[in-house]
């Protein structure tokens with residue numbers, strides 16, 4: 193052990209002897225009494241949910257197996273060593289047999305819970321699963337048919353057949369509809385011929401490509417002969433073998449003829465994943481390798497499709513919502529991990545005394561600025577955790593009844609907002625650790641880099657916000673132009689019951705908001721609903737013109753110009769939508785817990801305060817909007833709001849360590865805990 197680590201252990205132990213001081217300082221700043229300590233077991237049971245046994249088995253594995261030691265944080269290791277360790281970790285998780293690949297479809301709640309748990313260790317491990325199960329396995333499961341399922345799924349699930357998901361190209365990332373890779377059908381040999389016609393058309397970024405992958409699902413433009421020319425049928429997915437079986441020189445096999453691979457090598461994160469570039473020259477695959485759930489090519493080269501050509505691409509892409517939700521949970525888990533470490537540090541790190549006379553330095557968690565850096569994000573973690581659980585319930589209980597466009601919107605919006613929140617919180621956690629926050633062994637900088645990737649992976653957040661907005665706008669437009677222009681349904685049904693005045697909660701009088709009102713959950717709900725509605729209405733009138741005015745034709749230059757000017761609104765609308773859903777879903781889970789046999793009033797009280805704090809913080813981020821629209825009034829509203837957030841954070845802070853203890857991050861991944869052991 194190096195000297196610095198020993199010093200850290202020593203300091204930590206010293207700090208631990210001062211627990212009573214910390215408690216007394218906290219006591220003076222809290223409104224909760226000692227006997228009102230929340231029940232950490234109850235909190236943990238809420239977060240772990242119904243698959244808590246599976247989660248515990250994973251935690252035991254991470255704690256006991258050396259494969260899960262994060263060697264790359266302690267000393268330089270080679271990229272190859274990291275990649276092999278990641279693969280070994282994947283294999284040890286698979287051996288537990290906690291989920292089946294088919295659970296993505298049959299039991300998404302179980303799959304999502306499992307995915308969040310595997311996000312606790314080195315993030316390369318969960319991303320390796322995202323590639324192997326969600327992307328490579330997911331394309332076979334969701335876009336393939338029985339023949340593909342029978343042939344591949346079992347070996348993909350067991351990790352025997354490692355694969356690649358080749359969608360993104362060097363030239364096209366967000367705009368995947370512009371891909372250039374080509375699949376032409378040869379009727380004489382009954383084969384598709386795969387080609388990368390340009391440098392930009394190489395598949396770029398796929399994990400498992402540089403080293404481990406044997407096969408790939410390749411998204412390519414299907415070209416079919418039409419008299420003497422060829423007709424572009426749009427983007428379709430094909431299974432393409434890329435490596436041979438084990439060879440003398442290489443246990444992962446040699447590249448097959450016509451396949452070229454480039455290694456992307458070191459990145460700022462996920463270095464346990466072998467990302468790379470992949471291109472094809474006249475690679476032939478049999479006709480049955482086309483993933484034909486939605487469309488197929490018969491032996492005469494004739495195309496058949498279940499769905500209209502203009503919907504084909506959207507349908508193909510819509511099956512990936514589960515992968516996006518997994519990454520969202522990944523970001524959430526990184527945020528929880530960072531908060532666990534930062535709270536442990538802030539509770540034990542002492543700087544300055546309260547008075548010049550006093551020799552006793554106080555824990556930095558007592559400072560309101562430290563509380564404000566961490567406690568609102570603990571609240572956000574609980575709120576987003578519960579929201580993801582409600583979405584998982586919807587997917588599992590309603591199955592196909594939950595409309596695809598709703599799920600696409602949820603997965604896109606929540607992935608965007610959760611990953612942005614994760615990056616923000618990890619940056620603040622890093623700052624709370626001061627200089628220690630730069631040491632890789634303390635995990636925070638590593639977690640931050642990984643959370644950052646999730647803002648881009650599985651769809652760039654900014655682009656996803658446009659998709660959420662388009663979904664909401666279309667719903668709004670269909671009602672506005674209908675014969676019942678005020679009868680909103682489904683996702684917008686909340687608009688029907690928004691009152692013009694806020695719910696009256698002991699009113700403040702004189703135009704100011706009373707404290708009761710400011711912390712009132714129904715008032716928060718009203719504010720969130722109003723914001724989303726006003727934003728959608730504003731964007732709608734910008735794009736379509738006023739109702740009695742000329743309509744602006746969609747898909748025209750004028751439309752694009754308006755749309756482009758309005759893009760900042762897309763981010764605001766997505767945030768407003770996700771915030772409204774988050775509050776509603778969080779309350780749903782709190783109420784569920786409150787009605788359970790084991791619930792106690794103190795824990796429920798604390799959870800409701802977390803809900804209040806989370807919503808107030810989201811409102812504060814958009815304060816200008818609320819004031820400008822007359823939803824929040826009074827000259828001193830800005831300081832009232834800040835004070836309320838500060839007070840709530842202060843009141844919750846004595847329980848911060850219990851709240852993060854309930855995240856149950858294994859000690860191995862908590863550097864402070866590790867040194868105490």
Ligand SMILES: Cc1cc2nc3c(=O)[nH]c(=O)nc-3n(C[C@H](O)[C@H](O)[C@H](O)COP(=O)(O)OP(=O)(O)OC[C@H]3O[C@@H](n4cnc5c(N)ncnc54)[C@H](O)[C@@H]3O)c2cc1C
Pocket residue numbers: 323327357358359360361364365366367396397398399459462467645648649650651652653654655
């Ligand atoms: C570590 C890693 C692993 C990956 N693994 C895989 C994999 O296994 N398989 C795979 O297929 N892909 C993979 N990807 C690719 C990933 O999905 C893409 O990086 C992502 O979709 C974004 O595409 P891009 O990088 O080309 O960015 P671009 O699309 O070029 O975006 C660049 C910027 O332009 C902005 N922008 C683009 N279009 C618009 C618009 N219409 N309006 C406003 N702004 C816009 C974006 O917001 C972004 O800020 C991986 C990427 C990384 C980094």
